Amino acid sequence: MHIKIALFKKGKTVIKEFLIYTIFIIILFTAVNLHYFFSKNSINRDSLTVAKVTKITEPSLSVGIFENRFLYLDKSFDNNVYPDMMSINKTGFVYEK
Amino acid sequence: MKNNSFFYFLTLNLLKEKRRYAGIVIISSLLIFLLSSVLFISSSIKQTLNYTLKAQPDFIVQNIKGGKVAPINSNMVNKILNIYGVEKVTKRVYGRYFFDDKYSTLIVGVDFLDEQSNKNLETLINSTDLKQFLSKEQMIIGQGVKNYLKTHYYNLEYNFLTPDGQMKNIKIFKTLSSKSAIISNDETIMPLKSAQKVLGLKENKITDIALNVPNDSEWQTVKAKLQSLNFNIRVISKKDMQKAYESLFNYKGGLFLVLFLIVIATFSLLLYLRYTLAASLERKEIAILRAVGWSIKDVLKLKFLENIFLVIFAFILGSSLAYIFVFVLNAPLLKNIFLGGSNLTNFAKFTPVVDYGVLSTIFIIFTVAFLSSVLIPVWKIAVTEPKEAL
Amino acid sequence: MVIIENLNKFYEIDGQKQYILNGINLSVQKGECVILKGVSGSGKTTLLSIIAGLDKPSSGKVIIDGEAVSKLPDMHLSKFRAKKIGIVFQNFNLLEGVNLLDNTMVPLIADKIGLKEAKDKALNALKLANIEHKANKIPSELSGGEKQRGAIARALVANPNLILCDEPTANLDRENSLKFISALKKLHSMGKTLIIATHDPIFEELDFKHKVVEISQGKIGFAVDA
Numbered sequence: 260m261h262i263k264i265a266l267f268k269k270g271k272t273v274i275k276e277f278l279i280y281t282i283f284i285i286i287l288f289t290a291v292n293l294h295y296f297f298s299k300n301s302i303n304r305d306s307l308t309v310a311k312v313t314k315i316t317e318p319s320l321s322v323g324i325f326e327n328r329f330l331y332l333d334k335s336f337d338n339n340v341y342p343d344m345m346s347i348n349k350t351g352f353v354y355e356k
Numbered sequence: 357m358k359n360n361s362f363f364y365f366l367t368l369n370l371l372k373e374k375r376r377y378a379g380i381v382i383i384s385s386l387l388i389f390l391l392s393s394v395l396f397i398s399s400s401i402k403q404t405l406n407y408t409l410k411a412q413p414d415f416i417v418q419n420i421k422g423g424k425v426a427p428i429n430s431n432m433v434n435k436i437l438n439i440y441g442v443e444k445v446t447k448r449v450y451g452r453y454f455f456d457d458k459y460s461t462l463i464v465g466v467d468f469l470d471e472q473s474n475k476n477l478e479t480l481i482n483s484t485d486l487k488q489f490l491s492k493e494q495m496i497i498g499q500g501v502k503n504y505l506k507t508h509y510y511n512l513e514y515n516f517l518t519p520d521g522q523m524k525n526i527k528i529f530k531t532l533s534s535k536s537a538i539i540s541n542d543e544t545i546m547p548l549k550s551a552q553k554v555l556g557l558k559e560n561k562i563t564d565i566a567l568n569v570p571n572d573s574e575w576q577t578v579k580a581k582l583q584s585l586n587f588n589i590r591v592i593s594k595k596d597m598q599k600a601y602e603s604l605f606n607y608k609g610g611l612f613l614v615l616f617l618i619v620i621a622t623f624s625l626l627l628y629l630r631y632t633l634a635a636s637l638e639r640k641e642i643a644i645l646r647a648v649g650w651s652i653k654d655v656l657k658l659k660f661l662e663n664i665f666l667v668i669f670a671f672i673l674g675s676s677l678a679y680i681f682v683f684v685l686n687a688p689l690l691k692n693i694f695l696g697g698s699n700l701t702n703f704a705k706f707t708p709v710v711d712y713g714v715l716s717t718i719f720i721i722f723t724v725a726f727l728s729s730v731l732i733p734v735w736k737i738a739v740t741e742p743k744e745a746l
Numbered sequence: 747m748v749i750i751e752n753l754n755k756f757y758e759i760d761g762q763k764q765y766i767l768n769g770i771n772l773s774v775q776k777g778e779c780v781i782l783k784g785v786s787g788s789g790k791t792t793l794l795s796i797i798a799g800l801d802k803p804s805s806g807k808v809i810i811d812g813e814a815v816s817k818l819p820d821m822h823l824s825k826f827r828a829k830k831i832g833i834v835f836q837n838f839n840l841l842e843g844v845n846l847l848d849n850t851m852v853p854l855i856a857d858k859i860g861l862k863e864a865k866d867k868a869l870n871a872l873k874l875a876n877i878e879h880k881a882n883k884i885p886s887e888l889s890g891g892e893k894q895r896g897a898i899a900r901a902l903v904a905n906p907n908l909i910l911c912d913e914p915t916a917n918l919d920r921e922n923s924l925k926f927i928s929a930l931k932k933l934h935s936m937g938k939t940l941i942i943a944t945h946d947p948i949f950e951e952l953d954f955k956h957k958v959v960e961i962s963q964g965k966i967g968f969a970v971d972a
Contacts, residue, residue: 273364273367273368273371274363274364274367276367276371277367277370277371280669284668284669284672284673287672287673287676288672288676290676291676291679291680294679294683294684294708295679295683295708295710298683298708299707299708299709301535301707302404302535302536302705302706302707302708303403303404303407303408303707305533305535305536306404306407306408306535306536306538306539306540307407307408307410307411308476308479308480308536309480309532309536309539309540309543310408310410310411310412310539311411311476311479312466312473312476312477312480312545313450313464313466313540313543313545314411314412314413314446314448314566315448315450315462315464315539315543316405316408316409316411316412316539316597317539318401318405318538318539318601318695319462319498319500319537319538319539319540319541319542319543319695319702319704359860359861359862360860360861361851361854361855361858361859361860361861361864362855362858364861365848365852365855368844368848372843372844373843640839641841641842643839644839644840644841644852645852645856646800646824647798647800647827647833647835647839648827648828648833648852648853648900649824649825649827649828649829649831649853649856649857649904650824650828650852650855650856651820651821651823651824651825651856652820652824653821654824654856741795741800741801741802742800743792743795743800743801744801746800746835746839
C-alpha cells in the first residue's frame with residue numbers, strides 16, 4: 260500500500276511541475292499584455308509636445324542625418340603630434356614652386 | 357485533466373528529457389528574443405516618429421547652395437505668405453553645435469513671441485515657469501545634452517563659442533523628460549536670437565522656413581509655386597520625411613537584414629539538430645510505443661502536443677522577455693545600435709508598441725518549421741513496421 | 747486461437763526471392779503453450795513479429811480470434827495489439843528514463859483509460875510479475891532479470907489472451923531464467939496462450955508446454971506435441 264501512495268504522489272508531482280511552468284508562462288504573458296494595455300502611447304505625448312515647440316521631428320540620433328557637419332570637417336593639419344610637419348598625402352610641395 | 361493518462365504521459369515525456377528540451381527552449385527563445393527585440397524597438401521608434409509627425413509642418417523650404425543647405429533670407433517668409441492656401445509660415449533656426457569634434461547638440465531657436473510657439477511652450481513648461489523662462493536668455497536641454505554638460509561641470513549654464521570667436525553664455529532652465537528623448541535627447545531649445553548668434557547667422561538669416569497647407573489637394577500646386585520662388589529652393593514635404601523615417605528604421609533592411617540572416621542560420625541549425633534528434637534518439641521510443649499498441653495517430657498526437665508546448669513556451673518566453681527588455685529595461689546595448697552610441701548617450705524611453713501582425717508571422721513560421729522538423733521524421737518512423745525500428 | 751495459413755515472407759534481391767519464411771502453416775489453441783525452436787536466423791523472430799502485427803507477410807495470413815491480423819488497417823491493428831497481444835522482447839524494450847510503473851501502463855494510455863485506473867492495473871500487473879517493489883525504479887537502475895519481469899508486467903497489463911515471447915531468456919542467467927519460467931507458468935495457469943521463440947535448452951525442461959515447433963531455414967522442420 261505504501262508503494263502505491265508514493266507512486267501516486269510521484270505521478271502528481273510530474274503534472275504539478277508541468278503546471279507550474281504553464282502557470283509561470285501564463286502569468287508572464289498576462290503581465291506583459293496588461294503592461295502594454297496600460298502604457299501604450301503614454302510616452303509619445305511627451306515627444307509630440309516637444310516637437311510642437313521645435314517643429315522638428317527628426318529622431319535624435321546625435322548625428323545630423325539631414326545636415327552636414329561643417330565644423331571640424333576639414334582639419335588644417337593631419338598629424339596631431341607634429342602639427343607643423345608637412346602632410347604626406349599632399350602633393351602641393353612638388354608643384355608649388 | 358489530472359486523471360487523464362495521456363496528459364500524464366505527455367508531461368512525463370517532457371520532463372524526463374528536461375535538460376534536452378530546456379536546451380531547445382533556451383536557444384529558441386533566445387532567437388525569438390533577438391528578433392522580437394529588434395522588431396519592438398524599430399516599430400516603437402517608427403510609431404513615435406509617425407506620431408510626432410503631427411507636429412511636422414507640411415512643407416519645409418530650404419536654400420541650397422552647392423548641394424548644401426545654406427541660410428535663407430527671412431524676408432522670403434513674406435513671399436511665401438503671398439501664396440494662396442498657405443498657413444502658419446514659421447521661421448526655423450537650427451543647426452548642430454559641436455562641443456568638440458565628437459559630441460554635438462542640435463540647437464533649435466524658437467520665436468517665443470510667436471503666438472503659436474508660446475502656446476505650445478506653455479504645455480511644455482507650466483505658465484508660472486514660462487514668465488520666468490522668458491525673462492532671461494535661457495535654454496531647455498535634452499537628457500543627453502544635460503548628461504554631457506554635467507560631466508564637464510556645466511550644471512547651470514554653458515558658454516557657447518560662436519563662429520566669430522565670441523563667447524555666448526546661456527543659462528540652463530530645464531531638462532526635457534527622457535520620455536521625449538527619442539526626438540529631444542540631443543536638442544537645445546533657446547530663443548531664436550540666441551540661436552542665431554550661436555550658429556553664426558545674421559539677424560535676417562534663418563535656417564529654413566516651415567509652412568502648412570491645410571488643403572492637401574493643393575499640395576502639388578503649392579509645391580510648384582514654392583519651387584518657382586527661386587531657382588535654388590528645395591521643398592521637402594511631410595511625405596518625404598515620412599518615407600525617410602520608414603526606411604531609417606526598417607527592420608527588413610541593412611543591419612537588421614544581417615541579423616535576420618544570422619537568426620535564420622541559427623534556427624536552421626536548431627531545426628537540423630531537432631530533426632536528427634527525432635530521427636535517431638526518438639526512433640526506439642516510437643517503435644516501442646507502436647509495438648505495445650499505440651497507433652500512428654497516437655504517436656503523432658503525442659509528439660505534436662509535446663512540441664507545440666515547447667514552441668508556445670519558447671515563443672511566449674522569448675517575446676515576453678524581449679518586451680520587458682525593450683519597454684521596461686529600455687533595451688540596454690541594443691538601443692545604441694538604433695539610436696547611436698558614439699555620440700551623446702541616448703536616454704530614450706520606448707513607447708510600448710507590439711506589432712501583432714509581424715509577431716504572429718514569426719510565430720507561424722517558427723511553429724511550422726519546428727513542428728515539421730519533428731513530425732516528418734516521427735511520421736516516417738511511425739509508418740515503418742515497428743519491427744524494423746526496434 | 748491463432749491460425750497461420752500458408753505464410754511466406756521473402757525479400758527480392760537482384761530479382762531472386764530470398765525466403766525468410768516459406769509456407770508456414772500452424773495452429774495454436776487457446777491456453778496452449780507453444781515453443782518455436784531454431785537456430786539464430788531461422789526465421790522465428792520474423793514469424794513472431796508477423797503474428798504480433800509488427801511486420802507484414804509477403805503472402806498468406808495470420809488469424810487471431812477470427813481476425814486476419816495482417817489485413818487490418820493501422821488503427822484497428824494497434825487497438826487489436828493493445829488489447830489482445832502482449833509481447834516480451836529479447837532486449838526488454840522498456841522506455842528509458844521512465845519508471846517501471848509508468849512503463850507498464852504505456853499500453854493502456856492509447857486506450858484512453860483514466861490515470862488512476864491505469865496505475866491500479868499497472869501495479870497489479872507488476873505484482874503478478876513479482877516486481878512491484880521496483881515499481882518506481884527506472885530501467886537503468888534494474889538488473890536484466892528485473893527488466894524482463896517488468897517487460898512481462900507490461901505485456902500483461904491490458905490482460906491479453908495471447909502472450910508472445912521473443913528469446914526471453916537470451917540476456918538472462920540461469921537463476922533469472924528459472925524465475926522467468928515460473929512467471930510464465932503462472933500465466934499459463936491463468937489460461938493465457940503462450941508462443942515462445944527461443945533456442946535456449948532450458949525450455950526443453952518446461953513441464954507445461956503443449957507443442958514444440960522446429961523452424962529451420964524459414965520452414966517448419968517438425969512439430970511435436972508434448
